[in-house]
Amino acid sequence: MVAAGSNPKLVSEVERIVLTRVAAGRLVLPSMPTVAAECLKLLKSADFDGRKLATQVGSEPVLAAMVMRFANTAANGGNPSKGIEQAIARLGAQRLKSIVMEYAARELFRSSDPSIAEASRKIWDHSIAVASLARDIGAFAGHSDGDACYLGGLVHDIGKPVVAAMLLEAERKLSQGTPSWLDISVWTHTVEAVHRKVGAAIAAEWKFPEEVCAAIKDCSDYDPGNRSSVANIVRLANAVAKREGYATGPIDTDDIDAMIMVGRSILGADEEVVRRLASGLRDRIGTSGAS
DSSP, rough: OTTOOOOOOHHHHHHHHHHHHHHHHHOOOOOHHHHHHHHHHHSSSSTOOOHHHHHHHTTHHHHHHHHHHHHTTHHHHOOOOOOOHHHHHHHHHHHHHHHHHHHHHHHHHSSSSSSHHHHHHHHHEEEEEEEEHHHHHHHHHOOOOOOHHHHHHTTTHHHHHHHHOOOOOOOOHHHHTOOOOBHHHHHHHHHHHHHHHHHHHHHHHHOOOOOHHHHHHOOSSSSTTSSTTTHHHHHHHHHHHHHOOOSSSOOHHHHHHHHHHHHHHHHHHHHHHHHHTTHHHHHHHHHSSSO
């Protein structure tokens, strides 16, 4: 185990490599899973072929399970769908796009390396918490696209698992082939330093909606000019999730409280509303994720 803060060379090297590649447009980005890309291609057409889409969805068990689960919720009628094609017809194109993008994002958080897998699981739990809160806050704020709010929350930290993989690779090279996973404080510092730019690059490559891209690029400052934007909703949801215990590293409680206070003001939500929306969060997260 590398002691906390004892490997500044590693931190500095990863930052340098990632930021240089991002600036030069040479960062090797993960491709969207083939099935997801094919599904989104079919969904571009207003009169998409439901049978072809069902075939694509059915070829990937995780995606098929997600589609069936979302289609069978009470919000979609409560009556179980008899098959994928019926589930697709029930959900509609916009909802399906969101589900496919969630599936694609979830795949980035999977790793065969146990250290990255555990760290990524915590990031994913945080992301699910933010997504769930963003959807509810968006509904309170009168945002017309709950799926965009949910997706923005889900992928706001999408650069983190990618940087984690780069970090492990760099550690192995710098330690002459004898890998030892970093102390969590070193890992957190490094990932936090570069993940936003990596996430924004992935979002652009995968053609996420612009409002979702904005939620990825910056979670630190609200935009007073577009008060009920997806990005502002995600910023508040991110702060609330951290206050509720869903954080991926150390937090400054004063900063979190300030972010919540400003977000409440911008979106017109008092503290009672925020606490009500956050109640039962743990139970909701247990049924919201892709896994």
